[in-house]
Every structure is written in structure tokens, then in C-alpha cells.
Amino acid sequence: MKNGELIVDVRGMTKHYDGRAVVDHVDLQVRAGEIYGFLGPNGSGKTTFLRMLCGLLRADEGSGTCLGHDVIRESEAIKREVGYMTQRFSFWEDLSIEENLDFVARMYELKKRRQAVRESIEQLGLAGREKQLAGQLSGGWKQRLALTACLIHNPKLLLLDEPTAGVDPKARRDFWEQIHRLAAKGLTFLITTHYMDEAERCHRLAYIAYGKLLAHGTVDEVIGQVGLTTWSVSGPGLPHLAEELRARQGIQQAVAFGNALHVSSDDAAALEQAIAPFRHAPYDWRKIPSGLEDAFISLMEVSKDNFAK
């Protein structure tokens, strides 16, 4: 697949549970070689969307292609070329590392199965421990095993559902380095995450809340779409100041960041008016570019209001 080619191109993907739209007309385009981050609060429909892409759930509505196959009708063909890593470790804990990999290799009917398994074990850095039961591995190793198993059939697209949940920072960093190495080789990723630092490591992002896609694009584009103005204020008694600010009209969030408070709103004029009474010593006010987290929290607040209506 050439870089820039659309690996995922779906429109209007919708899934209902008990009459409620869990995924509501989501459009998504992912290009070859891209690391696409999928963000949103818990229960926002991220997992459901991934499951629809790889044929684990039937979409109620929607159309499009995944790896050139029809996303509704050709799920078997899609399964063969996609690697799906579930949110919860879903390999067999009573099988050894080697047995798990061998099983997966057989399910994909790999021609050089033994070789593929051996290479995977070496890549994992688990040579010599391949007889260990998967259930005895630590969280970080389980995650690495799961990723390796998802890669064994050389998929073109990897769907990773919160792959780093419960993994320590060092393992997370290694994991992301591996993702970037694989993406450079042309593999495409769709990754759900809660972590801002991980979101910033993605080429492009989509933010989904209550089943609706609210923003998408590069990090800067997403921040731009939200159109947030942010002021940073430092000085004494910040917790008290935050409370006072939150009570005022025209301020959407006032969040503590270390020794400063980030105050933001999507209405720049209203924000300036709201903070005017506090713009004096000992407070030091400075206008700063909005961060991704500011943007996401704003999106989440706005969508919560919309959902409540």
C-alpha cells in the first residue's frame, strides 16, 4: 500500500444498543502508514467502533471500506489482514507464550508457521521463556505478547484498544517506539487511549464522545477546531482563585498545572472580561497557546452539556 492511500474510509458508522446510539454516524479516514489516535471518555463508543471495523460487531448503519474490502459485507477478508488487540488481555492464560503464538499462527494458516513463531519469540526478547504460561506474565509482558501475537500474520492495519492501560512508563515508552518503527515500515495504526502524551505521539487524532465524532485532524488542527483561548496565571492562593474564577460567567475551565492555573474558554472576549477583576498583583497573567488537554476537556464539557439536553 502506498503512503497516503486510504486504509480506512468509512461513513455513517452507527451502532445501537437498547435503542441508544453508542456510535452515531461516525465518519473516519485513515491513511496508510498513519498512527491514528482515537480519544474520548469511557463509554464513548471507541471500542464499539473498533469492533465494527474488524467485523466483531455488525454495524446497524454505515458504509465504506477497510483495506479495500467492504466494511459491512467482507468482514472475513478484513479479519485476515487486520490485527486486533483487545482492551483486556484475551490470550489463553493456561497456554504458554509459544503455544499462544503457535495457535494464532495456525488460525491465520501461516505457511512458515514454526519460523514465524520462533521469530516472534526472539523479537519479544522472550527466548528461553517461551514455555512460561501467559497467565504468569506481568502486565507489561502480557501487553507485549498480545502485540506480538497481533503482528504474527503481518497485518496491514492494527487496531489497538487502550494498549497501554496498566503498563508502567518505561514499557509504555518502549511500546510507542515500536509503534513508530512499524508505522515507518508502512503499517497503519488505529489506537484508542486516555493519555494525552500518547495522543500527542499520534499523527492524527479523532475525539469521540457519546458516540459522536467531535473533532479530528492533527494535534494543532484539533486544538484549532476547539478555538480555545487560554490564560496562565501564577501567584499565591491559586486554589482559592480557581474557585472564584470557576464561579464566574465566561470561564469554561480553570485547571491547576503545577504552580500555575490554566484558565480557558472558547469565547476570548468573555474570558478577558471575566478575568479583568483579577488582573493585578500579586497575580501574573500570561496568554498561552491552548494545549491538547485543555481542548479535550473543553470538548468533553461541551458534549456533556449537549448530551444532557
Next chain:
Amino acid sequence: MTRHSHFSFQRLLGIIVKEFTQMRRDRLTFAMMLGIPLLQLTLFGYAINADPRHLPAAVLLADQGPQGRTLLQAMKNSTYFDFVRQVSTETEAHNLLARGQVQFVVNIPENFSRDLLRGDRPALLVEADATDPAATGNALGQLNAIFSAALLNDLKGPLESLAATDGPIDLRVHALYNPEVITQYNIVPGLMGVILTMTMIMITGLAITRERERGTMENLLSMPTRPSEVLIGKIVPYIFVGYIQVGVILVASYFLFHVPMQGSILLLLLVALVFIAANLAMGITFSTIAKNQLQAMQMTFFAFLPSILLSGFMFPFRGMPPWAQLIGEVFPLTHFLRIVRGILLKGNTSVEVMNQLWQIALFAVVAMAIGIKRYRQTLD
């Protein structure tokens, strides 16, 4: 429509290997698969007796003559009756019956011997605790024969006319296949069917629900496996387990219970394959319907109880009303019982066996088809 891929033997093999490995690691299940046949064989094989003897009896003896004693001695010699109490009043006798301390009360009235010799046909009352008809039936059935034989010696010479005559018919009964009416000959081969039914349904009943409960189902479904591969792959390893059980039971039947083996063991082993497959298919179908392992267990018992009760294992099949027989005919166990008893005791050959076997095979095919149809390829 969904484009279907071909059936892959490599994938099937992969699932079989995985199931075998998991079975080997799951010590408890593995122990259960061998433990259940051994336990049931011991319990049913040694403990069940459809022809109970040495039943406790009380005697209310008002007669002073010798004939009453002769009869009591004969009852005792038959080994059906053990006289444990002698009582003097009917109230006392009834109390013993009511409390379950004796199974019978034999009441020989005053002047029994005198009236007998006079040819007055005196009454002899045997009261039985018939709450469990099976416990008293055989003993009571033997009474006439016991008494006639006992009095033959006493009623000699001038008294000969009082002895029971032979009757107008020379009745001959041949109890074929099991002339000594040994319960084990019926129970132990039947146990093969019962044990296979229970373990096979249960084991596969848990097979799919376990994947679902552990969350591995999502992984399995995200791979390009086909329902038939998964279901057949989960059945095959347990066929081997089934054969281990058949082997254990056959060896025990031969060496411990000395069950006759008239027919071809090879034929029996072939039939067992169809029977095992039928039960596994039923279990796997339950597995696709049940939401969790507990439900699968409950469904197993839901199927197991009627099949053990209505198949003719516990109670005579011909004693059941037609509607119950009709239900019984559905269960593979019913037909397998006929086959296994037929082969071992009667020396049946494939001709007789076929009559029952196709019904088991039909059941297997239908159950498997439902299972494959019910198996969901999505998480919906």
C-alpha cells in the same frame, strides 16, 4: 452476504491442539473425567441390587404346631427374609412396620398347623411395608414357591392330597441372557452410557461459555475462524476422553463384575463413537445457548435427569406410559443402552445394532447443526 472462506484443516488442528493442551493443564477437569466413571462404577456397580435379600421381618407366632415353624424356616432359607423380632401383639407388629424397623410381619394364627392338617386351608398373613415396591416385590413373589416346596416334606403319605398340585400346565420359564438375574449385568453396561452422557455433555457445555467468560472469545472471533472449525475442534479431544472412559468401564465390567461379553467389542467401540459424538454435539449446542458456565451446568442437568430416568437405565422402559416412552426414544442414551446390553449380553451383531444406531446418529447431526447455526460469529 458474508463471503465464506473454506474449511481449514490447519485451523481445525490448531483448535484441537489448543483444547488438548488446556485439558492437560486443567487437572481438576481431567481428574473428574476419570474420577466420575470410577466413582459411579463403584457406587452403582457394587451398591445397587434390584433383587434385595435378607430383608428384616418380624413374626407373630400364635401357632404351636410344627408346620408354622417349617414355613418360617423355609422363608429364612430362601435368604429373602431375616427374622429379627418375635412379637406377641398386632399393635407391636404394626409399630415395627410404621417405624421401618422391619420390612415384613409374618402372622401365623392360632391352630395354624391343626387347621392345615385338617385341610381347612388356614390363612397365613404376610404384611409388607410396600412404600418401596421394588424392595418387597421379589421376596413376595417367591413366597408361594417357598411354601409349596417347604410343605412337600411335611405333607407326605396320607396328607399328600393337601400338598399343592402341579396345576394343569407344565410351565417352563427360561430367563435368557442373564439366567441368574444378576443386577450388575444390567447396570454396569448401562453405566457406560450414563457416564458418557453426563461427562460428555458437561465438558463441552463448558467449552464455549468458558471462552466467553474469560474474554478469549473476542480474540477467537477476531481471527478468521469458522464456526464448524471451532465446534468440531472442541469436540474431537473429548472423543478421546470418552474412549478412555469406555475402556475403564469395559475393563471393570470384565474383571470386577464378570459381565458376560457375548458380542463383538470392536462393534461396541464403533457404536460408542457415534454415541459420544451425539452427546458432545448436545453439549456444544448448550454451550452456544448458555450465557455463562453456570447456565451450561444447569442445562446439562436439565438434559441428564430425564435421560437417566426415561432411558430405561433406572426403571424398566416398557413400564412407562406411551408418552414417556416417546420422550425416552429421543435420547441417545435410550438407544445406546439397548445396543450395549444387546452386544454384551445377547451377542447382538451389526444387524440388530443398526436399528438403534441410526437414531443416535440422527440426533448427533441435528444437535450439531443447531450448534453451528447458533454459534455467533460476532459479539452482538
